[in-house]
Amino acid sequence: MPAIYEHALTVLPDHIDRLGHVNNLAYLAWMLDAAVAHSAAQGWNAERYDQIGSVWVVRSHEIKYIEPAYEGQQLVVRTWVADMTKVSSTRRYRIERTDTGVVLAKAATRWAFIDRTTGTLTRIPQVVIDSFEIVADE
Numbered sequence: 001m002p003a004i005y006e007h008a009l010t011v012l013p014d015h016i017d018r019l020g021h022v023n024n025l026a027y028l029a030w031m032l033d034a035a036v037a038h039s040a041a042q043g044w045n046a047e048r049y050d051q052i053g054s055v056w057v058v059r060s061h062e063i064k065y066i067e068p069a070y071e072g073q074q075l076v077v078r079t080w081v082a083d084m085t086k087v088s089s090t091r092r093y094r095i096e097r098t099d100t101g102v103v104l105a106k107a108a109t110r111w112a113f114i115d116r117t118t119g120t121l122t123r124i125p126q127v128v129i130d131s132f133e134i135v136a137d138e
Contacts, residue, residue: 003133005038007077008098011069021068027105028061031093034077035109042131054122056111059088063107074098080135087121088112092137 009030017023039045039056049055069075076098082090093107115122 003135004078004080005034005041007034007037007079009033009075009077011071011073011075013071015069016071021070024063024065027063027065027095027107030075030077030095031061031063031079031107031109032058034079034093035091035111038079044128044131050116052125052128053116054113054125055116056089057114059110059112061107061109063105065105067102067104069095069097069104075104081132082108082135082137084124084129084132084134086123089124089132092135 007030011022011026015022015026036046074097076096078094078096080092082092089111091109091111093105093109094103095105095107096103113122113124113128114120
């Protein structure tokens, strides 16, 4: 599987805010969708995490909006794992227009790995770590 995952989407009417461009919350939803899809593509869907009794939870998001997006545009969310420690990971994102490559947003999410039963941090198993290639920051 590729180290940098590409998640394609089309801007829908529901994504548009009162200013006529994509609402900030849509970017966040796209990031989460891309992260989940990338994990599943690496063999780690929700059911597999359930089997080991652990799950990723968001600790923080950082988004830099660069250019607006509009209804009907074709976009790609590129995402990759930038680091992985004993109990957490940073995932980065770049959201671009498919036709021009114009970068609309750059973002990062800090994820924590927790035990589903206790809700406490737990060590990321080596099998999970080995499933993701770390891509150095740009």
